[in-house]
Amino acid sequence: MITLDNATKRYGPITVVDGVSATIPRGGVTSIIGPNGAGKSTLLSMMSRLLPLDAGTVHVDGLDVSTTSGQTLARTLSILRQENQLTVRLSVRDLVGFGRFPHNGGRPTVVDREHIERALEYLDMTELADRFVDELSGGQRQRAFIAMVLAQDTDFILLDEPLNNLDMKHSVDMMRLLRRLVDDLGKTVVLVIHDINFASCYSDTIIAMRDGALIHQGTAEEIMTPEVLRDVYDVDIQVELIRGNRIGVYFA
Amino acid sequence: MFRSKQPAQQHGSVRPPALWLAAGAVLLLALISLFVGVSDVSPADLLAGDAEVWQTFLVSRIPRTLAVILAGVALSIAGFILQLMARNRFVEPSTVGTVESATAGILVATLLLPAVPIVGKMVVAALFAMAGTALFLVVLRRIPLRNTLIVPLVGIMLGGVISAVTTFFAYRFDLLQTLNTWMIGDFSGVIRGRYELLWIVAALAVVGYICADRFTVAGMGEEFTTNLGLNYRRTMNLGLVLVSLISAVVVVVVGSIPFLGLIVPNLVSLLIGDNVRRAVPWIAVFGAGFVLLCDILGRVIRLPYEVPVGVIVSVVGSALFITLLVRRTAGAR
Numbered sequence: 001m002i003t004l005d006n007a008t009k010r011y012g013p014i015t016v017v018d019g020v021s022a023t024i025p026r027g028g029v030t031s032i033i034g035p036n037g038a039g040k041s042t043l044l045s046m047m048s049r050l051l052p053l054d055a056g057t058v059h060v061d062g063l064d065v066s067t068t069s070g071q072t073l074a075r076t077l078s079i080l081r082q083e084n085q086l087t088v089r090l091s092v093r094d095l096v097g098f099g100r101f102p103h104n105g106g107r108p109t110v111v112d113r114e115h116i117e118r119a120l121e122y123l124d125m126t127e128l129a130d131r132f133v134d135e136l137s138g139g140q141r142q143r144a145f146i147a148m149v150l151a152q153d154t155d156f157i158l159l160d161e162p163l164n165n166l167d168m169k170h171s172v173d174m175m176r177l178l179r180r181l182v183d184d185l186g187k188t189v190v191l192v193i194h195d196i197n198f199a200s201c202y203s204d205t206i207i208a209m210r211d212g213a214l215i216h217q218g219t220a221e222e223i224m225t226p227e228v229l230r231d232v233y234d235v236d237i238q239v240e241l242i243r244g245n246r247i248g249v250y251f252a
Numbered sequence: 253m254f255r256s257k258q259p260a261q262q263h264g265s266v267r268p269p270a271l272w273l274a275a276g277a278v279l280l281l282a283l284i285s286l287f288v289g290v291s292d293v294s295p296a297d298l299l300a301g302d303a304e305v306w307q308t309f310l311v312s313r314i315p316r317t318l319a320v321i322l323a324g325v326a327l328s329i330a331g332f333i334l335q336l337m338a339r340n341r342f343v344e345p346s347t348v349g350t351v352e353s354a355t356a357g358i359l360v361a362t363l364l365l366p367a368v369p370i371v372g373k374m375v376v377a378a379l380f381a382m383a384g385t386a387l388f389l390v391v392l393r394r395i396p397l398r399n400t401l402i403v404p405l406v407g408i409m410l411g412g413v414i415s416a417v418t419t420f421f422a423y424r425f426d427l428l429q430t431l432n433t434w435m436i437g438d439f440s441g442v443i444r445g446r447y448e449l450l451w452i453v454a455a456l457a458v459v460g461y462i463c464a465d466r467f468t469v470a471g472m473g474e475e476f477t478t479n480l481g482l483n484y485r486r487t488m489n490l491g492l493v494l495v496s497l498i499s500a501v502v503v504v505v506v507g508s509i510p511f512l513g514l515i516v517p518n519l520v521s522l523l524i525g526d527n528v529r530r531a532v533p534w535i536a537v538f539g540a541g542f543v544l545l546c547d548i549l550g551r552v553i554r555l556p557y558e559v560p561v562g563v564i565v566s567v568v569g570s571a572l573f574i575t576l577l578v579r580r581t582a583g584a585r
Contacts (some may be wrong), residue, residue: 050475074481081475088336088468088526098469102481106465132525152480 001026002047002156002190006056009042016042018212019056026061026155028204029182030190033223035233038209040192041160047190048079048158060156074102077156078149082164086133092144093129096120099151119151123177139170146177157181159191163198171195175202196237200224201245208232220246274537278321281544285317288548290556311444319447320439320547320561321540323502323509326453328539329460329532330498331513334385336464336471337491338392340403341521342577344513345385345499348407351508352414353384354500355434359418363425374449374504381496381503384414389492401577437502437509437562439547449505453498457536460494464528467491509543509562511569516542518576 002024009017017039024030032040045051047058049065058065060077078099086095096119100112108116120126123143128136133144142162149157162178163171179202181187193199199206199220206223208216208231216228223229224246229237237250286309287293293313297305331344338348345351357380361373368376388407395406422431433441460467470477470487477484502509520534543561546568550559 045475048479050478069481070478070483071481074479079475079479086472088471089521090468090526094525094527098465098480101465101469 001059001061002188003059004043004047004056005058007043007046007053007058008055009039009046009051010054016212017046020209020212020214021056022207022214022217024188024190024207025205026188027182027186028188029178029202030188030205030207031199031203032190032192032207032209033194033196033199033232034209039212040209043209044079044158044160044190044192045081048077049073050079050081071102074152074154076154077158078152078154079158079160080145080149080162081160089132089134091130091132092125092136092147093120095133095144096125096129096147096151099148099153102152115151115153119147122150123147138165139167139173142166142170142174143177146174150181155186156188156190159189161192161194163193163195171198178202196224196229196248197245200247224248271533271537274534274541278537278541278544281541281548282317282321285320285544285548286313288551289313312442315444315447316439316442316547317544319442319450319506320543322447322450322454323437323506324512324539324541324543325536326450326457326498326539327502327509327512328516328535328542329457329513330495332517332532332535333460333464333467333491334495334513335517336467337488337495338389338403339471339473340400341518342400342404342514342573343407344511345381345495346508346510347404347411347514348388349384349411349414350381350388350496350499351503351510352411352418354378354381354496354503355431355508356380356384356414356418357500358434358504359422359427359431362427362430363421370449370504374501377504378497378500381500382492384410385492385496389488434503434507435562436560437507437565438558438560439506440558440560442506447505449501453501456494456498456501460498461532461536463487463490463494464532468526468528507560507562509565511573512539512543512565515569515572515576519572 004020004022007017007020008015020043032043034040042051046053047060047065053066063073063076065073093116096116097108097112099119100108100115104112120129123146125143125147128140133141136144162174166174175198178189178191182189203220206218206220207214208223208228210232215231216223224239226237226239229235229239229248235250237248240247240249287295291308293305293309298309327345334343334345334348335341354377357377358373360380361368361376365372388410391406391410392403395402419431422428466482466487469480469482470484470491474484477487516539517535520531520538524530524534543565546564547561550561550564553559
């Protein structure tokens with residue numbers, strides 16, 4: 001469970017995240033949606049101690065992210081941001097191996113190797129394990145980083161716009177994968193996502209933000225209504241029920 | 253769901269035996285280095301127990317060869333650490349202002365504290381080197397364009413400014429000659445009793461090896477580092493201290509050997525990638541071998557005179573540097 005209590009972030013006079021209080025249940029996919037500049041990524045960064053809080057608290061699995069040691073947190077939650085440029089030439093297996101860092105401090109054991117191979121296998125990356133990461137396609141690279149996070153073996157996995165730069169096929173693959181992490185492995189996945197329809201189809205909980213505030217939280221059924229979406233995006237969005245999923249139509 | 257179409261490609265297929273082979277080659281070079289020089293020292297004379305020959309061997313040849321190896325290993329590893337920290341393949345202590353700052357430090361120590369022993373000068377040089385390197389990293393943080401070419405250019409400019417100031421004061425105080433001995437690396441002055449400080453860099457290089465994967469993690473960015481539970485600031489500071497101390501000690505003892513920390517890690521990176529556990533031993537072996545070769549060349553090219561190793565490394569190094577720059581920037585990014 002992730003508990004946010006009055007989480008606030010300010011940059012000078014501007015309040016980017018304004019006293020957000022929420023509870024994200026253990027297990028399940030939670031999507032954070034909202035227009036640009038709503039503070040979604042900032043909130044995610046605060047949850048994962050990448051950004052210090054100016055006020056309020058965040059607890060992940062009962063651990064206060066502001067005071068718990070980095071290593072303990074690194075075994076509890078992992079965060080993957082978008083800017084993952086590698087300047088070093090690492091093989092996929094080496095990159096995934098870094099996921100074990102919080103567990104072994106850089107001295108891999110047999111158990112670590114098993115974790116690495118299992119993560120590679122789970123993402124169908126075994127064949128690519130000896131390739132250099134900078135030689136992979138965008139989708140493959142994304143999977144390599146997810147494999148690293150998987151090897152990190154944390155209960156909570158936080159992802160900032162994991163569908164960025166992925167085409168339709170790879171986006172669907174990614175969301176199915178996140179679903180499997182939750183359904184098969186019991187992980188808790190929290191992601192920032194722009195596409196409301198992906199959020200609708202794959203999330204157990206949706207959190208909607210606007211102007212730094214959390215304005216709605218609920219199931220896809222509760223959030224995917226023209227009224228709520230209008231409230232969030234200021235756009236008239238029709239919601240259709242297609243094969244049991246609520247799909248927002250906003251293209252015209 | 254996810255399917256990989258490309259066949260698995262084997263990378264890093266260079267196995268430990270190759271490393272031992274390379275280490276053997278370096279050992280051979282070290283042996284040659286022991287018997288090359290103006291005064292004749294041959295294995296036969298040594299076996300014959302010629303006292304004078306033994307004297308030369310113990311006082312000059314062994315210290316010199318050890319100094320070459322130590323400096324080569326340490327500078328190469330320092331370059332690698334700096335490259336990981338700056339997230340750029342084209343930086344090394346002599347292109348980011350570290351060496352220039354260390355030289356400035358020695359000049360300041362010579363001017364203001366002339367009575368201080370060499371260890372004291374080394375400490376001052378190390379402090380200056382740290383300040384200079386830190387300044388570079390700070391400037392780097394403020395540059396929005398982290399272009400592959402901009403980063404080393406910024407470093408070279410910074411080094412140029414520091415070096416200009418140093419030269420000015422050296423000129424005013426009639427110390428240009430002395431300054432040159434630090435600016436151009438040269439092993440000819442190395443004799444027993446005047447190189448032992450270099451063992452410090454050996455120890456520092458070992459620390460660098462032990463912590464190398466922390467620098468790899470730090471090189472992937474603050475957020476990446478934090479996610480893995482490492483303290484980013486502390487890791488960067490450790491790297492800064494290691495690189496500065498190594499550079500300062502080498503400058504004080506033998507003078508600057510430019511490009512070394514750049515060429516060696518890049519060559520190794522092309523050959524076996526950047527897995528630090530694998531790469532660092534290779535960098536150490538390559539570094540030692542490269543400087544040994546250049547030092548031997550410098551001694552035989554125009555016998556009985558010596559060309560300083562700094563000059564040889566600069567010539568070979570700048571050629572290799574440009575080749576690498578063109579190849580790397582044309583390749584990816």
